[in-house]
Amino acid sequence: MNGPTRTPVAIVGGGPVGLMLALLLDRHGVPSTVFDTAEAPHRTPRGNTHNARTMEHYRRLGIATPIRALGLPGEHPTDIAYFTRYNGHELSRLPLPSRNTRMRRTGRAPATDQTPEPVHRANQMYVERFLAEHVRTRPRITLRLGRTVTGLRQEADRVTLRTEDPAGRVHDVAASYAVGCDGGRSFVRRTLGVHYEGHGSLGQEVLGRRATAAHLRLPTFHRDVMTGTRAWSYWAFNSALAMNLIALNGEDEFFLLTSSADPDRTGPGPLADLVRRAAGTPLPVEVLGHRPWTPGAALVAQRFTFGRVLLAGDAAHLFTPNGGFGMNTGVDDAANLAWKLAGVLHGWGGPGLLASYESERRPIAHRNTTAARELNAALGTVERPAALEEDGPAGTAARERTGDLLRCYGERTHSLGVQLGARYDGSPLVAEDGEPPADSWGTYTPSGVPGGRAPHLWLDSWHGQGSSLFDRFGTGWTLLRLGGRAPDSKPLEAAAQARGMPLTVLDVDLADGRDLYGRDLVLVRPDQHIAWRGDRPPTDPEELMARVTGSVAGTKGAA
Known part of the structure; x- marks a missing residue:
């Protein structure tokens, strides 16, 4: 060696x-x-x-x-749909747009649209x-x-x-x-x-049991079983089983997640039988791989x-x-x-x-x-009574009740606050200034208060590559001068240069930018989180740059 x-x-x-x-x-x-x-x-x-x-x-x-x-074809819906069985009753559906629809909406969004890049499956x-x-x-x-x-x-x-x-x-x-x-x-x-x-623990249960994950090929699923509106996530949800089939390529490949099979004993044969039970009809099933699922x-x-x-x-x-x-x-x-x-x-x-x-x-x-x-716990409380698959008034009532619970759960899965709302309040690298918005994992509130992700802004009507404010940020630090009336930023630039910090100065004349960020000058970190803001350079720009680069202990308040 x-x-x-x-x-x-x-x-x-x-x-x-x-x-x-x-x-x-x-x-x-x-x-x-x-x-x-x-x-x-x-x-x-x-x-x-x-x-x-x-x-x-x-x-x-x-x-x-x-x-x-x-992943999925451009026009394939990304709905989350729940059924008693795949050839049975539809209990609930959370309609979600296809990839192409999402991007068309992004292309028509207002200047202050919250993100240039919506979620992708x-x-x-x-x-x-x-x-x-x-x-x-x-x-x-x-x-x-x-x-x-x-x-x-x-x-x-x-x-x-x-x-x-x-x-x-x-x-x-x-x-x-x-x-x-x-x-x-x-x-x-x-x-x-x-x-x-x-x-x-590493063996945490899902829906009350340990889980199994499998890679499946179902060549006739969309043709013979799910003949209606397609989805991204297909749940079979009844008193006997709970299963989620996630469409991978929009054609014949699926990702199976289920708590209705013993992950330590289930082989391809029993898994295929379980899928057929969930489908409510015999269909060809090829198990490409399976494993115990220990999601934590x-x-x-x-x-x-x-x-x-x-x-x-x-x-x-x-x-x-x-x-x-x-x-x-x-x-x-x-x-x-x-x-x-x-x-x-x-x-x-x-x-x-x-x-x-x-x-x-x-x-x-x-x-x-x-x-x-909390999301997992909420799904675990949704009832799966035996009456879900019955004909007559009792079955109808059970399906309506469970469908309502699933719709409420579906609304809780909207998580833009978790996605975009991470904040580093209290960090020694952040100069505090102002009250941050309340943390909500369902809702994101753009804010220029230091510690949070810099709010997004479209700089022109085209909404393509290069027209997002984020596209103009430097690889390192970015100093935003907002609203067309920002004061002299030379003291900040000199302090960054003296420390060797890579700094890009970016002028944004749009009024929306000044309104979003709340100050004339904003220092954005290389990870696009705000380190400092002010209407004029701080009295000691060298101390500020030392603080945001971890060279001195942070103090409360803007410099």
Whole structure:
């Protein structure tokens, strides 16, 4: 074994969070090496929702458009529909637009539309494959698939990882920093001796039982069974079973999630029989793969930061799947962490910059896991009486009652507040100024109060690539001068230059911009969260820049 290979950042785990961290680091000019035990990206279905904030991060990397082409066909509805059985009674339906309809609406939206990138439904297996292919085009990223990390040793100036390739050869890697993005059973987290805290366990039940996930091919489902309006999510919901079939390609592939089969004993034959029972009719079923499903509940690691080793994604927090918050929270972890690692490695970040990762992201993990757990609990209270499938008045009444409960549950799944409303209030990197809006996981209120995501604004009527305010933000920091009457910003620019901070100055003359942000000057961080705002430069701009880069302790109030 030769001496260790060197890399600025070693990323353990090549799933979507690890790959996104590598791509965001690359955007900031930081090389990284990604290690994953698997020899190829996952080809089995996993998460299905890429929320608005995640799509905004894809947009920053220039990959939102190709990712939108993945998954369902453009005109396929994304409804969530509930049936007694798939050939039986429809209990409830939450109508949701197709990809093309969403984007047409975005193209006609007002200037203050809340996001340039609405939610997109595409299974993680498609997107992970795309991200891995995209990573291979980036010279600063080294992707080591089939490489298992077997040891981790932290020293004063480095982290040394021991890895093993498929042939059993051992390779050591020395990194300035290491990030564990290696999932719920994270080797990195376990090596550090860190446990999850919160509700549930790695074997958390869903709808009262443990769950099974399967990849299915149903060639006649849309033709012979679901002959009406198509959906993205098809629930079979009766006293005997609960099953969700999620359309993957809009044709014959589906992702099955069910609590009605013993995940430790069910094979392809019993699973196929269960699908036929849910369908209410014999149909051809091919089980392409299946696995026990251990989604967790509301679990958050005791710590996220350990010197030069950090945790992100499922290694840091585990979710019940309701709401689709898990992977998306992990991608937002990566966005928060990437610029901080870049700041430290490029020399303009202070000692408090990486420490702020845990203080900012751990409360968000608690917030989002709680929202998912409440959604799961709400679905678990929906009745599934035997009368649901009966003819006559009793059956009609039961279906109406259950349908009403499902409609109420469906309304609760609207989660724009969770998607866009994460705030870092109280962070030492944020200069407080004003009262933030109330936190609601169902509703997002745009606000220029520091700590929150910068509000979105369309800068022209075209609404294409380049016309979003976010498209004009710099790769690093952005200083907004709003309303056409902003005062001289030279003191702030000079303070940033003296510290070596990458800063873009952006003039936005639209009145809507000044109204949204509430001040003439706004300093936006590289992760698009607001660090400071004011109607004039602070009296001590050097102190402000030191604070927002983690070089001094934060103080209350705007400078």
